[in-house]
Amino acid sequence: MTINGRSVSGTVEGRTLLSTFIRETAGATGTHVGCDTAQCGACTVHVNGASVKSCNMFAMEADGADVTTIEGMANADGSLGTIQQAFQDHHGLQCGFCTPGMVMTAAALLKENPTPTEGEVREYLSGNLCRCTGYHNIVKAIMAASGQDVSSIAAE
Incomplete structure (x- = not known):
């Protein structure tokens, strides 16, 4: 492979x-x-x-x-890819254990639906568990990675 x-x-x-x-x-x-x-x-x-x-x-x-x-x-130069950077910028992780799976799931979602709503993001993530966060910042990070303005979404 x-x-x-x-x-x-x-x-x-x-x-x-x-x-x-x-x-x-x-x-x-x-x-x-x-x-x-x-x-x-x-x-x-x-x-x-x-x-x-x-x-x-x-x-x-x-x-x-x-x-x-x-x-x-990651980008070809080794820097964080768009979704990875959004997770960092919007604090979409705490311990980081679930983060690789969340990023991979987010990439699949954004491939299917380039500008998902908050509800669509939450639904798509339903097969991924995070025990540290309330998912709020993960959702915010994914929406930011899609290019949407998330400035009105309160941090939690």
């Missing part, structure tokens, strides 16, 4: 999860594993452009696929 533009291969057992392959074989440790049951969304990546919870997919299923992880969301 290709992970963040780099060809990665390895021999795996049939039960090896994509999240394990990404972290242990490819060394892309930004993909976090929270629950191993596809409930929290921390392991969200893009496989051939589609948002996927990598703990819910076998590595062999991604054979030949193009996989993008949080590391692949």
